[in-house]
Amino acid sequence: MLSKTAETGLALPTYDDVLDAHRRIEPHIHRTPVLTSTMINELTGAELFFKCENFQKAGAFKVRGASNAVFGLDEETAARGVATHSSGNHALSLSYAAGRRGIPCTVVMPHTAPQAKKDAVRGYGGRIVECEPSTSSREAVFAEVVAETGAEFVHPYNDPRVIAGQGTCSKELVEDVPGLDAVVAPIGGGGMVSGTCLTLSTIAPDIAIYAAEPEQADDAARSFRAGYIIADDAPETVADGLKVPLKEYTWHFVSRYVSDIQTVSEQEIVDAMKLIWKRMKIVMEPSSAVPLAAILRNPSVYRGKRVGVIITGGNVDLDKLPWMQG
Structure with missing residues (x-):
């Protein structure tokens, strides 16, 4: 049930599309678990709930x-x-x-x-x-x-069908974890963040939405501050899933519903990735570590809050782990 806006001319997905998507894809996906870590909660001063899409079919939310x-x-x-x-x-x-x-x-x-x-x-x-x-x-x-x-x-993210499908992730998260104050997800092209915006703006509008991005691929953050899309052609970052720019569909949601886009360094990404591997004993890729890195870098934003953290995927090359380089 796409809704075409006079303002943008885009045929935007609605929350009804998210509900339809969830029914359509349910036989083909996992309802992924939400995990917690007492040690990481103590380190951040927040209560973090990790939605583990690294356990998803094909190893990723996509x-x-x-x-x-x-x-x-x-x-x-x-x-x-x-x-x-x-x-x-x-x-x-x-x-x-x-x-x-x-x-x-x-x-x-x-x-x-x-x-x-x-x-x-x-x-x-x-x-x-x-x-x-x-x-x-x-x-x-x-x-x-x-x-x-x-x-x-089927565009990786600039497609209303894809955005509606990604919106099912945060639907599951808020159903499984009531009372969240914020949700943080990594941003590249913005498909997951857009799906999160679509769902939460409809069913949980009081939840703040934050996006996290590598400093070395920070076009979404610069776009957010400038008020229009800025695209880098070939950024270099260890978070290989976050190298692509925003497009018109994802920009619609990001520019309207995201509270802030927080950037982190390459070392902060690697450190956060290693922390999750060591403390939570789960395999996840560098892109998935960017939200925790942003929480660690901006403790005052999250301290004392219940925060959903979307771990977007676990398809890492085990022969080329970032802390093994050099």
Whole structure:
């Protein structure tokens, strides 16, 4: 039930779309657990509730949006297959969903993408076409793929079907953990944050929404402060899932509902990632550590509050852990 706004001209997803998405994708996803750590609570002075999408099917929250898009296609469109460009988690999530439906999936990936994510895409039956590690290169190569295959484009985040699917994550979180004061999620293109905004602005508008971003890929934070989208073509950060820029759909939600976008250094990301691995005994990727890094860097914002923290994925290359570099 998309709602087209006169202000933007965008056909925006509504909370009814989130509810429809949850019913559609339920057979194909996990309802992921919420974990806590007494030690990390003491360290931050906040009560943190980690929504563990690293335990999700395909190892990341992106399977929610990808599954909603794939299983919402009519038969004629689905028969042509789906295609996307992605640095990793959306690629393998779309491959997973397409495999479940029995349709082809082609993915344009930068040749620098983690090998673990490439292996997962191929393991789910997806076909990879490699490109240079820049937004301009991936979009150019992708245009060639669509012209060749006629496949349905499922954008990693700038797609109302994907945003509605991602909104199911925070729906589960507030159902499982009542009384939250804030939710923090990492931001790259803004799909998860947009889904969080869509859900919380409807069912829990008193919950503050914060986004967390690497300093070395801080285009969302700069956009937020400038009031318009600023896009970096090829930022470099250990948080490989957060290198992409905001687009018009995600900007709509981020610019209206996010309280702040907090940035963190590369070392703070690695330290937060190591802290979660050591204290919570769970595998998660660098992008997922950015929210905890932001909480540790901004203790006064979160102290004394009940905070939901979305751990977005666990698809890390175990042979190239960031603290093993050098």
